[in-house]
Amino acid sequence: MGDPNDDEFDDDPLFQDRGPEAHDTAGPATRAYVLHPDLKSARSRRLPEHGLAEAVSLAGALPNLEVLGAEVVRLPKLQPGTLFGSGKVDELAARLKELEVDLVLVDGPVSPVQQRNLEKEWGVKLLDRTGLILEIFADRARTREGVLQVELAALSYQRTRLVRAWTHLERQRGGFGFVGGPGETQIEADRRAIDDQVIRLKRQLDKVVKTRELHRAARRKVPFPVVALVGYTNAGKSTLFNRMTGADVLAKDMLFATLDPTMRGVTLPDAKGGPGRKVIASDTVGFISDLPTQLVAAFRATLEEVLEADLILHVRDISHPESAEQAADVAEILTSLKVNPAVPMFEVWNKLDQVEGSERAALLQQAENRAGVFPVSALTGEGIEGVLAAVSQAFDEEKTLRRLHLGFAEGRKRAFLHDEGVIEAEEMVEDGWEISVFWTARQEKRYRDL
Known part of the structure; x- marks a missing residue:
């Protein structure tokens, strides 16, 4: 295969950008309002205010969307029909009407019945957390594999939203109804149509995955180890990836800026500071708490890049108030992916440039006392040489x-x-x-x- 810096696998059409933006962002902005339900009986490692801030950031990741307001809604208990109590539903209805809101984003699961009832009460479109993340992924996916995975996830989600909301869901007649008994309901017809489309997409995705496996097999023949960058969304993985490889991957202060896997060759420094061994670096989709189950399944082929890795760099936004909680979420997802615990993993404490004073000094001291932890700023380049040297040393195995x-x-x-x-x-x-x-x-x- 040759030198990994030749990027021969970057010519693979599976890794190519679809070109222009997938969605037209012209026209008036959609006016949105964000709600974060805080159920008293639910256990969470997160403060509700931080959960709300993340939900607002998720909303900001969609183009042509204007967030007019956001609030935490305290819930003594969930109402099966409307999620919120009747008083809160009326209160929010008045506020949404006053602000002329078009879309309500609920940061949590909303059942199909709850969605239908709230949309009727408020006269707006409603998306739950899963629907919102699917919208973001649909807007960002660029490669053929990414597009197929998003479509598959969206269909799985859509299948669960089939409820008796319209008159056309009355039982259809089979023929004249005289022979063969009654026909199927519209819900059954819709569900069958979705199932047929899912089968078709899975077949296409299988072909894509097989092609990717051929590329992996080709890379296995080259004695270049794979280093995978993982971490919570917006932790700065793509910025670090660009800094390490000299690539120009999209890196924005935005959730889910990277959806499709990107791979580049990196020449690590040797002990004397000169060019040393070569590795392949892999940038991956960012993780997030409460990742929709449909997306975990649909994006497994993309995340398999992590399973192929010889070393993992867990990139953390150390400036984030809930960095530890985000790290715990990443650890849970890696466990669910069945990543081999024997694969070495370094923690890269990124965004050090956003930490100042005594807090910065404390973080540096803490990192010094822990093996395999590297405080860096991917933006300024501070600490990057230490990470590269440690990666190089990790592969200088006995x-x-x-x-x-x-x-x-x-x-x-x-x-x-x-x-x-x-x-x-x-x-x-x-x-x-x-x-x-x-x-x-x-x-x-x-x-x-x-």
Whole structure:
């Protein structure tokens, strides 16, 4: 494959931008109001005010949307029909009418029945947290894979929203109704149409994933380790990625600025400060608390880049008031993805430039006392050299000599050893090969996984 800096896999049409913005942002802005329900009985590691701030940021990530107001709504208990109590529904109805709101964003789950009833009471369109995130993803997806994954997630979500809200949902007649019994309901017809479309999309996505797997297989043949950047959305992964690789990936102070995986080659410094080993860096979609289950499933192929990684950089926005809570969310998602706990992981405490005074001094002292923690500013470049040096050192692994016996049917394993360049001596015997290899623990693990 050659040098990773040649970016030969960047020519893959699966990684190409769709071109112009997917959505036309011309015309008057949609006037929105954000609500964050705070249920007393619900346990959360987050303060409701911070949850509301994140919801407002999510709304700000949509183009042509103007947030007119936002508030935390305290809920003693959930009302099955309208989510909020009748008094609060009336109070909000008056406020929304006064502000001439077009769209209400509820930062939490809203059932189809609750959505229908609230839209009727308030005379506005309503989106819950899942619907909002799907809208953002639909606006941002650029690659073929990203578009398919968003469509698949949206259909899964839409299927759950089929409720008896319109007159056309009355039972349809099958033929004249004389033969074959009654026909199917409109809901059943809609659900069947969605299921058919889901099957079609999954087939297309399978082809895309297979193509990506071919690219992964090609990269495995090149002895360049993969370093994956993960972290909470808006933690600064893309800015760090650009700083490390010299790439020009979209990096904005905005939630979900990056949706599609991006990979670039990086030449790490050696012990003397000169050019050293080469690695492949992978920028990934940002994580978020309460990520819709539809998106976790639909974006698994994208997040599999993390499963392929030889080292993970967990990028944290250390200036955020809930950085620790965000880190806990990221850890939960990595666990759900079944990321191998043996894969080394460094914490990169980003946005150090936004921390001042005694707080900055305390963070630097805390990082110094913890192994594998690197305070940096991806924006200014402060601390980046330390991260790169640590990554380089992590791959300067101790090698061991092993003697292997491979049967003639194990040609794939033998080809792997040749591709990795770890064979010291090889001899053909009666039932296969006797091979001496000099390899790292990482290479041995990959060999055992074949």
